[in-house]
Amino acid sequence: xxxxxxxxxxxxxxxxxxxxxxxxxxxxxxxxxxxxxxxxxxxxxxxxxxxxxxxxxxxxxxxxxxxxxxxxxxxxxxxxxxxxxxxxxxxxxxxxxxxxxxxxxxxxxxxxxxxxxxxxxxxxxxxxxxxxxxxxxxxxxxxxxxxxxxxxxxxxxxxxxxxx
Numbered sequence: 001x002x003x004x005x006x007x008x009x010x011x012x013x014x015x016x017x018x019x020x021x022x023x024x025x026x027x028x029x030x031x032x033x034x035x036x037x038x039x040x041x042x043x044x045x046x047x048x049x050x051x052x053x054x055x056x057x058x059x060x061x062x063x064x065x066x067x068x069x070x071x072x073x074x075x076x077x078x079x080x081x082x083x084x085x086x087x088x089x090x091x092x093x094x095x096x097x098x099x100x101x102x103x104x105x106x107x108x109x110x111x112x113x114x115x116x117x118x119x120x121x122x123x124x125x126x127x128x129x130x131x132x133x134x135x136x137x138x139x140x141x142x143x144x145x146x147x148x149x150x151x152x153x154x155x156x157x158x159x160x161x162x163x164x
Contacts, residue, residue: 031089032148039084041137044130045077047144048107048155049085052120055152056090056111059118059161064091065098067113072104082107110160119160126155 035050036042053069060067069092073079083101086092086109092099107122126147133139147155 032145035085035088038088039081042141042144043078043081044140044144044147045079045081045107046085047147048122048126049082049087049109050089051085051147051150051152051155052082052109053086053089053092053111055120055156056109056118060111060113060116062090063113064093065096067092067098067111069099070110070112071099071101071107072109073101073107074105075101075103079107082109108159115162117160117162118158120152120156121159123155123157 031050032042032047035046039046056067056069067090069086069090071083071086073082080101083099087094087099090099090111106124106127108119110117110119130143133143
């Protein structure tokens with residue numbers, strides 16, 4: 001029992017999550033701050049990339065050398081900011097060649113590790129929510145912080161989950 005608790009605590013810390021006093025899972029604010037420092041500002045697509053990568057780590061196990069990320073979205077900001085979140089959370093990088101970005105509509109990311117695969121598609125409702133935002137930076141930052149706290153299933157449609 002003690003080992004299970006220790007493993008769970010280490011996993012939550014490693015995956016950028018914590019448990020609050022009410023027993024609910026919360027995202028690690030330090031990770032979000034590191035992401036902002038890496039990327040240069042807080043925005044929804046950065047956070048969406050973080051959340052996708054953290055979920056992939058949870059399902060596939062984090063291994064920056066064996067994991068690959070294939071992203072389809074617009075290749076210009078703000079959509080391309082998604083890539084920075086994936087890089088920071090998974091350790092996949094353009095330098096190692098284990099992350100690719102292809103032109104596409106919406107956002108679809110497929111993570112592969114060995115024979116395991118996970119594909120996440122950004123929900124249409126989230127895209128509509130971002131499209132409805134005013135241009136003020138504060139509105140975008142507020143949405144980003146809110147997305148960081150949402151359950152992953154409310155953000156992404158899990159279109160492929162394969163473990164062999």
